[in-house]
Structures are given as C-alpha cells and as structure tokens.
C-alpha cells in the first residue's frame with residue numbers, strides 16, 4: 001500500500017474507470033493507495049443506471065439521471081469499447097453496433113464485476129462540501145449518508161471528481177412560455193416518447209438530445225416534430241413529419257412564434273438546450289468553470305486542475321469518445337498520482353492548456369472535432385500502459401457515423417462496424433431499428449443468438 005489516500009466522487013463510467021485503473025495496477029502486484037469512492041445513487045453506472053424518477057431521488061437529492069426509455073446507443077459501440085474488455089468477451093458472441101441502454105449498462109458492469117470494486121464504493125452517499133487544508137495538503141470532504149441521514153467527513157490526499165456534466169439542465173426562458181397550456185419540460189426529465197404519441201411536439205436546441213428525442217418521438221407515433229435551432233440546424237435528411245425551424249422568439253398560448261416570422265400550434269415543448277457543469281460541493285477556487293466543450297479551460301491534459309494539482313477531474317469534456325476516453329484519463333490520473341508521470345510548473349501547464357484550446361477554436365466541422373478528440377486520446381495513451389488501440393480507425397468510424405446520420409437519420413443504427421480491439425465484425429440486428437420497439441436486454445440478446453446460429 002502506498003501511503004496516500006484517494007477519494008473518488010461518482011461511480012459512473014468515469015469513477016469506475018478510476019477504480020479499474022488501480023485494479024489493473026494491483027493485479028500486477030504493485031502497491032496502490034487507499035481508495036474510497038462515493039456515489040449518491042444506490043447503484044453504479046451513472047447515466048446508464050436508468051431511473052423512472054424525475055425531479056428528486058428517493059432521499060430528496062436533485063436527480064442525476066437524464067436517460068430515457070427506448071434509448072439506443074447514439075454512436076457505434078465499436079467507438080466506445082474498452083481496450084481491456086471487449087464486447088465479445090462480455091457477451092460471448094457478436095452483437096449489433098448500436099445496442100440499447102440496458103445492454104451497454106450490462107457491458108459496463110461486466111468489466112467492473114470481475115473485481116472487488118464494489119467494496120470500495122459507498123452508495124447513497126453524496127459529497128456535500130470540499131475544503132483544501134493547505135497545511136495538511138489534504139482535502140476535507142463532507143458527505144451525507146442519505147440512507148441513515150448522517151453527516152461525516154473524510155480526508156484525502158488526492159480528490160477525483162467524476163460526477164458527470166449532463167445532469168443539471170440549462171433551462172433558458174422564452175417569453176410567454178409560462179402560459180403554454182401543454183407539457184413543458186427539459187430533456188433531463190424526458191423519460192420516453194409514450195406520453196407524446198399523436199402530439200405536435202416542439203423541441204428547442206439542435207444537438208444530440210434534440211436529434212435523438214425527436215427521432216424517438218417520431219418513431220413512437222408523435223403527430224409531428226419541429227426542432228428549433230439557435231445557431232445551426234442539425235441538417236439531416238429529415239423524413240416527412242420532422243422539420244427544423246429557426247429559433248422561437250416567444251409563445252402566444254399554445255402557439256410558438258419563430259424568428260423567420262412563422263408561427264405554429266404545439267401540444268408539448270421539450271427544451272433540449274443542454275446542461276451546466278455544476279459542482280455544488282466545490283468552493284470557488286476548486287470549481288471547474290466551463291461550458292460544454294472539447295477542451296475545458298483549467299484542466300492540464302484534460303484532467304489535472306491547474307489551480308490545485310491534487311484535484312483531478314474525469315470526463316468533463318464534450319464527448320465523441322466516451323468509455324475508452326475515460327479510461328485513458330483514469331490511467332493517466334493513476335500514473336500521475338503514483339508519481340510515474342511528473343507535470344510541469346503552472347506556467348507551462350497553462351501554455352499547454354492554451355495550445356489545446358486554440359486548436360479546438362480552429363475546429364468547425366464534426367469531422368474536425370473527431371480529429372481533435374482523437375489527437376487528445378492519442379496523447380494520453382502514449383503516456384501510460386493503457387492497452388494501445390488503433391485510434392485512427394476509431395476516428396474513421398466516427399466520421400462514417402456522422403455521414404450515416406446525415407444520409408438517413410432513421411436507419412443509421414442499422415449500420416454495422418468492426419471492433420478495432422479484437423476484430424469482431426458486428427452483426428445486423430434482426431429488425432430494422434425503426435421497427436424495433438422492444439429495447440430490453442433479453443429480447444436483444446435472444447435475437448442475437450438466433451442470428452449467430454443462423455449464420
């Protein structure tokens with residue numbers, strides 16, 4: 001055991017990646033520090049741990065979950081695959097490239113279930129406040145144990161924040177919306193298309209949430225879907241029944257008025273206007289302040305907080321890469337804490353951060369964003385022993401995914417890709433995504449088995 005103590009806040013994919021990184025070190029017979037992980041929900045998996053609740057959880061905490069029923073992966077699984085635990089290893093058979101949420105949740109759990117990671121995690125425990133005690137060079141963290149309504153504190157030499165950033169809605173106001181007679185909600189509270197069947201739906205925002213909620217509602221029988229954009233339209237080949245319009249200027253009763261001078265009646269409005277990076281447990285001087293971007297300011301190598309090198313953030317970037325990016329960050333964080341990677345003085349770190357942020361500023365298209373994040377991951381992989389994988393091939397897959405979506409937003413999930421980790425070729429799902437209404441793990445795997453047997 002090395003003689004320092006690490007605290008991890010959050011047991012979503014990022015927090016679990018941190019636990020996995022230490023586990024892989026321990027398996028090599030090397031000493032690891034004392035680790036404690038705290039999770040406010042009653043299970044791990046973060047966003048992938050679906051909840052039917054909205055608003056607050058059972059202990060009255062702001063609810064973390066933003067995922068919904070009938071959510072299928074919005075990118076090829078081959079792009080997020082763990083380099084040290086493949087889909088084939090987990091499922092024992094090839095599956096399609098765009099599995100539903102429950103299947104991905106199962107995959108995440110499969111890797112971590114192989115270890116004693118659960119023993120490190122205290123569930124139903126929320127981080128309330130953090131102080132950095134200068135003379136001790138330690139963080140004092142105050143937690144609430146929600147189940148037994150008890151407050152306690154712990155001290156850590158390093159603190160890892162893995163609390164995600166797609167949970168606290170960005171909730172803008174539109175004039176007159178308070179008098180809109182139908183349902184008004186943020187994407188964070190959307191739990192599935194069922195309640196919007198036969199309705200005329202207005203979505204505000206033009207990114208992943210608007211695209212996916214819009215297509216899901218179309219699939220499950222909404223009468224019409226209108227997506228209002230602020231800066232740029234999504235720009236797919238929309239089928240009849242989905243359209244894009246300029247931004248809403250105001251509402252008059254059930255009528256929305258748009259910037260282009262037109263107006264239209266709606267039954268429901270969903271604000272797909274993104275999320276805030278929110279850390280209510282962190283004081284000003286430790287708090288990451290950023291919007292959703294590929295390279296947040298103040299994070300050296302996207303991980304180490306520039307104003308306190310003992311505070312590390314995981315998964316705070318806007319994401320093309322997800323699970324394997326969190327891994328590369330966690331491996332980097334581990335080796336840094338173990339003293340294998342040394343970091344330069346603040347001035348050089350600031351320069352390095354600026355270099356990456358300037359690079360991000362020069363990117364415009366989706367393909368350029370993918371290249372950016374690919375370069376970032378390559379740099380991190382080069383610094384640790386995280387299993388090397390062909391990131392350029394993953395980048396190519398992302399670019400073809402972007403094209404697939406542009407060509408036909410309704411069938412891009414029917415496309416299949418090949419794993420760069422173990423060469424497994426995905427198989428098509430037995431039913432076209434548009435016709436598949438059952439997103440359960442059982443149905444998904446049962447059908448996959450039939451498909452493999454038939455080959």
Ligand code: FAD
Nearest residue numbers: 010012013014040046047073074126127163164166315322
């Ligand atoms: P999260 O998954 O958000 O986990 C953070 C954890 O921290 C949570 O368990 C939370 O309860 C806990 N926590 C928060 N605050 C505290 C506190 N104060 N104390 C203790 N614990 C705390 N990614 C993909 O790769 N493919 C997809 O198809 C995809 N679809 C998405 C769809 C939606 C609607 C959303 C919102 C996200 C989607 N994502 C997708 C991105 C997703 O966020 C990441 O895959 C991943 O879940 C991020 O992991 P994380 O651990 O960083 O954060």
Ligand code: NA7
Nearest residue numbers: 166172204205206207208209210230231272273274275292
């Ligand atoms: P994103 O990707 O951060 O996008 C937020 C969208 O909301 C984006 O189109 C913004 O438009 C729009 N927005 C933000 N504020 C406003 C206002 N005031 N008016 C109109 N439109 C606004 O969030 P998502 O929820 O789509 O995706 C987050 C994650 O969830 C993602 O990783 C998915 O996997 C699921 P802009 O382009 O900035 O003008």
